[in-house]
Amino acid sequence: MSETETRAGTSAVTTEKASEDEKPLLRVEGLVKHFPIKKGLLQRQAGAVKAVDGIDFEVRRGETLGVVGESGCGKSTMGRLITRLLEPTGGRIEFDGTDITHLSTGGMRPLRRDVQMIFQDPYGSLNPRHTIGTIVSAPFRLQGVEPEGGVKKEVQRLLDLVGLSPEHYNRYPHEFSGGQRQRIGIARALALKPRMVVADEPVSALDVSIQAQVVNLMDDLQEELGLTYVIIAHDLSVVRHVSDRVAVMYLGKIVELADRDQLYTAPMHPYTKALMSAVPVPDPRRGAAKSERILLRGDVPSPISPPSGCRFHTRCWKATEICRTTEPPLLELRPGQSVACHHPENFEDQAPQDTVLLTAAKEAAELVSDEVLAESAETSAAVAAEVSKAEAAKETETTENTEDK
């Protein structure tokens, strides 16, 4: 660590250029954020919402990391932690070799140039009483930067870059449509030539035709400016389109982190598989796809008291005793694909000694089609046992029926 810390100066960066490229831009270790729940007159802490509960990942230079998960899984909190809009409860965040975990507001300020954020709501994130010129030039004012050719010229260049007319300089946010506002947010985020941009649901508030415009724009800007993106989204189709690597979160944990193509063609975590099967496919003839759909029972458990062991065990059709008692570590089982699961899909069983399904798992399996169960049985002795038991039961039933006749 001491080695990385001494390398804060820019001169050092250039001399170590070669090894620099190998090093990730952002490294997160054991990141935790608990929001306290206070109760009573004395506001004693009665518990905590474990929004992010120990996650590790890296963001490589120039890549796009997609983060997906259902609402309440902690993906937005994670985004706010790595941009240090929130103070982490524990863990470590390292940006370009510098530990930024507990930097003060003042200490963070120089780094704000390098890390920027694009927000979901293009209505809430732009001050309605400021002109577009004021909004996009705010970063220059705050950082005391005087761009070449003056602020106004630079702002107009940025507006042009994101596909807006430079004449919009004196207009107010309400004069723009949702897609245009999102472009303004992007122009503001890019003003200081950041190295990493964290985008929290950048297109989910937009219509599909406009969404495509913004996705393409972000794509072009990445190529042009060599940006690194962390894109947080709940739309798995968008994430598939934009990401190089994808992290799947469930209840404050990363359950799977893999290269895009590997994740989408051969997901290893049962939750990833269920999540992807739930996305409606715009292809009416794919009737087969519907039978592959995995319906999950009930809702995501509360992050105040998450389930023990593997957090998905209460809804997983493969869960066994070990899932209830032991938390699976996030392991790189295949090159470029890490997963936290005792009984992964598309890979050999990590806990083959466990051959009995939990009761909850048996209930969950009722909602899972036979095709999916057969696939799961290949990688899990417990599911295989259950499937053969069900088949045996069916056979005896039919033989009984024939005997009756």
Add this chain to the structure above:
Amino acid sequence: MTDLSKTGAALGEPTRTGGTPSAFLDVRDLKVHFPTDDGLVKSVDGLSFQLEKGKTLGIVGESGSGKSVTSLAIMGLHRLGNRGKNVQMSGEIWLDGKELVSASPDEVRRLRGREMAMIFQDPLSAMHPYYTIGNQIVEAYRVHHKVDKKTARRRAVELLDRVGIPEPNKRVDSYPHEFSGGMRQRAMIAMALVNNPELLIADEPTTALDVTVQAQILDLIRDLQKEFGSAVVIITHDLGVVAEIADDILVMYGGRCVERGPVDDIFYEPQHPYTWGLLGSMPRIDREQTDRLIPVKGQPPSLINVPSGCAFNPRCPYADVPKGGITRTERPELREVGSRHFTACHLSSEDRTRIWNEEIAPKL
């Protein structure tokens, strides 16, 4: 209501009078216009479609294309509140042989909730926060049925159970805020179904939900439709949702229908450039895309100043293909291009087939 029909005549559009319709739901040349300080907002401007019982129609389009106003007009809810004060509505809406546009508010009220019911996008604001879920379902039932509270409550519990709420006996006394988003949406479906309506309109029923919950809700709507045999109109901007659930699709743009047809035709042989645009701008989860998305350029039209001619012409890459600038001067009418498949486009069918086969389909 009489002055409303006058408005229709004043708009100079001949209303087709084909007598009593055969379809269960038959909307003919529906127009809903809202006068505002900035001008007349033509939210729906001449929309026609039919829907049979047991079938599902998906209405897709961008925000502001008039899809929600259409559903409110069918339900007779466009008159409510401030914006309804001087709404101008014309055309015909036939539901099971009854005409709704000319019907009195009282007549529509008797039908609403009983023969036609609606599921809204945001169940938290569609439900009253002060009353329990059970109370609200009971109320909906007792408005249309003369039964005592006990029977109505039994009915509420039965319905909550049917839509998959665990422990319906206990949850019937919960308040909306005690439910999760998915459960609230289930409760709203229960409320909509309490009177066995024959027409169910779902306005973005899953937009606010996570995909896993969305899958549960779509599954539920499909099951319930099979069980009750109702006609379902599902309004959404998500083409994936309509591909899964709809039999027919109606694509709206600028308050008008640009294309309508069976679901397979719309996805595999779409005929309108706007439909091509929607398909091209959609990222896909089911296949690898190396190419960029093909967005529809420009912005959706203002409903006060709908572009003359074809409303889509300023954004259409093929606006100049038909000769003589007809796309800018003449509004295209819906023409039949296949069995039950209609499109409103000036492109000749040869041009459309050529463009689709050569330029659009290979990129999708």
